[in-house]
Amino acid sequence: METANSVRLLDRLTGRMVPPPDGRVPLGRYMIPPDEHTLLLDTRRAAPGDYLVGRERNWLLQADQRTWWSGDFGHRPLPDPLVVDNVLKVGDTVTEALKRGAPLAEWISTPAVVTDTDGRLRPHPLEDRIRAELGFLRAVCRTPHARLRTEHTLVPVSRARSITWRTVVHLSAHSETWAARRLRGVEPAQLLTPVRVPDYDLYENRVVAALVDRLWQHVLARSAELESIASMVERGQDLLSEAAARSSWRGRARLYEMISRLLDGQKFDEEIEQLRDQLSALRNALAPQLDSRLRKGVHTPYDGRPELRPTNLFLNDANYRHSRDLWNAWVKLRGKGDANTDPHARMAAWCRSFAQFVLLLVVQALDELGLQAEPELTVESLDPDELRLRYRYHADALWLSRHSDDTFVLRLRGRQVLRMVPLPHALTASGDPEEITSWLAKLATTNREPLVIFYPGEPAERERLPIHLRLAVHGVHGGWGSSGPATPTFVPVSPSDIDSVARVGRLLRAALVGPVLAEFPVRVPCRAEFVARVAKSLNWVEPGRNEVIVVRPPSPEELDAMPSSIDQLGLTTSHARQRGDHQQKVTGLVRALHDGAETTRRLLRCPICSRLPTRSDQAFQRRGDTYRCACDHCGSIWETRRCVKCSDRYPVLTTTDSEGKIGGDGDRLDRTFAQDLLAAPCWKRTRSYLCPACGYCAEARPDFKREDCARCAPE
Incomplete structure (x- = not known):
């Protein structure tokens, strides 16, 4: 028998097994762990690897009839239908390609933007019906049928009938309604009198009230969808002037492909404006019905079966x-369509497809950064739920791994540089x-590893937020600071946001290049009595305390001459010679100096074009x-700076x-710098x-704080 204490869920954010939560949780954070076959999601048997989902906003997890947990996902856990539908299409395409073992070059070309704009810009058949029946709906809302109900109301005596x-x-019980007290009794000032009032809370009126609410939500969703498409088209037109300046031919090709999909057709702007006028007219016509006599008189709109009962009003009026x-x-x-779809299956499909959508963005961003996938090891299947992609990053191997919990890990030279959670x-x-x-507070973790959370978000949503929240929900820094990020980095992505690939590319560039550029100066441990001799023999190092410091990249000739220089120093003492560890110490020091030199030489490689300078002594200062x-x-110019507050060194590109361009919030960085940026x-x-x-x-220091800066000026 499963007990409450033994039930555990997989927390995708931390990668740990935790007790089931209660109350409000983020959609997609928790999963049913492996080897768990006894839990129920509502009344459906949960399989290992299933997401903790529910019926739209609410969820219920059961271990047995007496042990259960429940909660909700908040007000709006899902994005607009435009985003959901296109992410589901992308997810299906990527999943099908992976199942049949398609090469990376095939499914990486899947468009990560909205692809059915033409169909979305055509008038919806429901909108035609609304216009045809709007006069009858308006008449019902203005003069609804009602039944008379008797209520007792306190009125002056003169009005009592x-x-x-x-x-x-x-x-007798309320003396405050008396006018005077006479010898013969009480003279009332007010009387509780029965009156007949209309009661609009009928079955038919509750159906009409629910209809008004749903039509209003449909028009609002369509308006938001239209504005998303219009924003994409406007951004696509702006990108035409930027595409030619992109340094990567892959980035230019993919950007031109996106723009061609968005701007296909000469009457695109006319269709948007025409549909905007039609939806605006429908909003203006439906808005008064939300405040009509019927809508005010109905306490609870209808929420039952779609099939209506054949009442007299529905048949004869x-x-x-x-x-x-x-x-x-x-x-x-x-x-x-929504009624015939299992809500659990739809929400689970959305969670899986969003992970595939993020995978597509990541591999497209790596491609735009110029990373080459290993042809013989492009896709390596560990099990049906896991995936490994191997890239060549300069002379090193870069691995992108997808785990069974739909999280991604980026490893360079065997070290984890980034963990990504869709x-x-x-x-x-x-x-x-x-x-x-x-x-944001619920998603904070104590992990010190660089952690990125991808979530579905639209630019219009962020524009309405206060500046501190806009910075919190859209930040790309890569997490190369020595203290590590205190909270996860939040990165919004969407098929209706054309900057999503460039945003992910900037994140990956920061994660890959940032730690490398910030590794200066490299410190090599060395015995105290040997430090001065090594520093005198090698002019590309300086002495430190029980260490030597590599202060510039040595030339290939200097690096080749280093072993012989160390051998000739006679570094060991007589005590060391007696132990016979002279050669071992020399070999270890040579290896450490060689590794430090190679680490410093990586600083010479350009983060943009990946080339080495012709004269390293002139390029490096x-x-x-x-x-x-x-x-x-x-x-391009890259350098490191030291923060005067936390003392961390960070790279600048x-x-x-x-x-000569200034920074701004995340969306401005997307438009201005794309992926060619490290520190903002x-x-x-x-x-x-x-x-x-x-x-x-x-x-922002106290003696020089700019009062006209929206970021650092006091509120």
Whole structure:
């Protein structure tokens, strides 16, 4: 028998087994663990690897009849239907390609943007029915049928027309309704009088009230969908001028493909404007019905079966009959598909497809960064639920692994540089700052590893948030600080956001390049009595305390001569010689110096074009414990700076296209820098940058705080 204490769920955020939660949880955070076959999701048997899902907003997990947990996913756990439908299509395409073992080059070309814009811009059949039946619906809302109900109301005596036994009881118990007390009795000032009032809370009216609410939600969803497409088209037009400047030919090709899908057709703008006018007219016509006599008089709109009962009003009253026909049209065109779909299966499919969508974005971003997939080891299947992709990153192997819990790990030279968790919860869809803040607090972890959470989010949702929340829900820093990120990095992605691939590319560039560039200076442990001799023999190192410090990349000739220089130093003492460890110490020191030199030489490789400079002695400039390097091929400049607040060193990248441009929130960085950025520039001064580890800006110090900066000015 399963007990409450023995039940555990897999927390995808931390990768640990935890007790089932109660109350409000993010959609997609928890999974049924392996080898678990006794739990029920509502009344359905849960299989290992299933997501903790429910019926739209609510969830119920049962171990037995006496042990269960329940809760909800908040106000709006799912994004707009436009996003859901396209993510489901992408998920199906990627899943089918992986099942049949298709090569990476085939399924990486799957478009990660909305592909059915033409169909979305055509008028929905339901909207035609709304326009046809709107006059009858308006008549029902304005003059609904009602039954008379008797209520007792306290009125002045002059207005009282009849009394009942309740009148006498109320008068005797409430002296405040007396006008005077006479010898013969009480002279009343007010009497509780029966009156007839209309009661609009009929079955037919509750159906019409529910119909008004659902039609209103349909029009709002269609308007939001239209604005998403319009924003994509506008962004696609802007990208036409930017595409030619992209350094990667892969990025240019994919960007042109996206733009061609968005801007196909000469009447695109006309169709958007025409549909916007039609939806605006429908909103204006439906809005008064939300405040009509019928809607106010109905306490609880109908929430029953789609099939309506054949009542006298629905059969014999023309206005109600047409309203019933409009209800049936809504069921057929909008509600029937949802009603026939298992809500658990739909939400589970959404969670799986969102993970596949994120996988597609990651491999497309790696491709845009110029990483080459190993042809003989492109896809390596560990089991049906896991996947490994191997890339060639300069001279090293880079592995992208997808685990059975639909999380991704990026490893370089055997070291984990990034862990990615696709969280299929629309964190910003509600637009409520308090609710979003609560979600961010729930998703905070104590793990010190670089952790990224991908979630479905739209630019329009972020524009309505306060500036501090906009920065919190869209931040790309890569997590290379020595102290590690205090909270996960949140990255919004969506098929209706054309900057999603570039945003993911910037994240991956920061994760791969950032730690490498921040490894200067490299410190090599060395015995104290040998430090001075090594530093004197090798002019590319300096002495430290029980260590030597590699302060510049040695030339190939200097690196080749290093072993013989160390051998000739006679580093060991007589005591060391007696132990016979002279050769072992020399070999270990040579190996450590060689590794340190190779680490420093990686700093010379351009993060943009991946080329090495012609003259490394001219390209590399040391500045104390930081450095500056320039590429003589593409003109990019990269350097490290030290934060005056947390003392972390962080890399800064400047390209010929980004030079002189100020920073801003995440969406501005997407539009201005795409993936060619490491630390974000100051919002007011182009030569200042924000520390990725603590977020501090040098321009925000107390003696020089800019009052006109939206980021650092006091609220």
